Amino acid sequence: DFAPANHRPLYGRRILITAGPTHEPIDPVRYIANRSSGKQGFAIAAAAAEAGAEVLLIAGPVPLPTPPGVIRVDVETAVEMAAEVAEGLPVDAAVMVAAVADWRAADTAVQKIKKDGSGAVPPLALAENPDILAGLAKSPDRPKLLIGFAAETNDVIPHAQAKLARKGCDWIVANDVSADPMGGESNRVHIVSKDGVDSWDRLPKQAVARKLMEKIADELDTRAP
Numbered sequence: 001d002f003a004p005a006n007h008r009p010l011y012g013r014r015i016l017i018t019a020g021p022t023h024e025p026i027d028p029v030r031y032i033a034n035r036s037s038g039k040q041g042f043a044i045a046a047a048a049a050e051a052g053a054e055v056l057l058i059a060g061p062v063p064l065p066t067p068p069g070v071i072r073v074d075v076e077t078a079v080e081m082a083a084e085v086a087e088g089l090p091v092d093a094a095v096m097v098a099a100v101a102d103w104r105a106a107d108t109a110v111q112k113i114k115k116d117g118s119g120a121v122p123p124l125a126l127a128e129n130p131d132i133l134a135g136l137a138k139s140p141d142r143p144k145l146l147i148g149f150a151a152e153t154n155d156v157i158p159h160a161q162a163k164l165a166r167k168g169c170d171w172i173v174a175n176d177v178s179a180d181p182m183g184g185e186s187n188r189v190h191i192v193s194k195d196g197v198d199s200w201d202r203l204p205k206q207a208v209a210r211k212l213m214e215k216i217a218d219e220l221d222t223r224a225p
């Protein structure tokens with residue numbers, strides 16, 4: 001819209017968003033990844049900037065253009081994403097949309113791992129990645145409003161409620177990926193908080209993003225007018 005900047009609902013707010021997958025190297029030519037397209041996170045960053053916020057987008061490797069007005073920092077791995085998130089604080093709200101790889105290769109080979117001709121497979125030991133969202137929830141710089149995303153295939157709301165408690169965030173945006181596979185153009189989401197569940201219709205990702213920004217603006221205004 002064409003409202004003057006200081007009339008926009010998130011004017012003066014600083015918002016951090018993570019988006020996309022992470023890539024966890026095995027050797028110089030191979031990595032562990034997942035199917036996140038980054039589209040929902042980038043749409044949320046675009047909507048936050050349109051709503052007048054100062055937006056810091058920490059993006060995993062995705063071939064998407066930077067939305068207008070958004071400051072973007074590209075990362076590869078979960079460990080790099082965690083460091084850039086810490087660097088971006090303090091913020092009023094953080095929306096953790098990234099599909100952070102849960103595990104990385106315990107050791108990254110400096111050279112390409114080669115077949116030795118015997119048919120033996122290389123051992124692939126994994127190490128757990130830092131939980132960026134849970135870490136932020138415990139940090140002295142915890143944002144006033146901390147939001148996680150969860151893609152679930154089954155028992156969407158109970159899983160989201162358990163995640164809300166486990167992560168220590170304020171809302172979980174639970175995304176039913178049985179209805180809309182990851183990488184698609186729309187999402188059916190449920191906003192799960194201690195106050196209950198707000199279920200939205202299946203919507204294009206841009207509409208989910210705009211509706212979420214309205215809800216965030218209302219919540220921030222309620223907490224600190």
Ligand code: CTP
Binds near residue numbers: 131149151
């Ligand atoms: N998340 C994170 N750092 C991680 C893993 C997840 O910040 N290492 C964040 C995601 O960005 C998301 C939320 O935590 O906002 C939930 O991610 P999800 O993968 O659903 O949660 P997990 O605790 O990893 O549980 P699961 O076993 O279902 O993958």
Ligand code: CA
Binds near residue numbers: 100
């Ligand atoms: Ca996970």
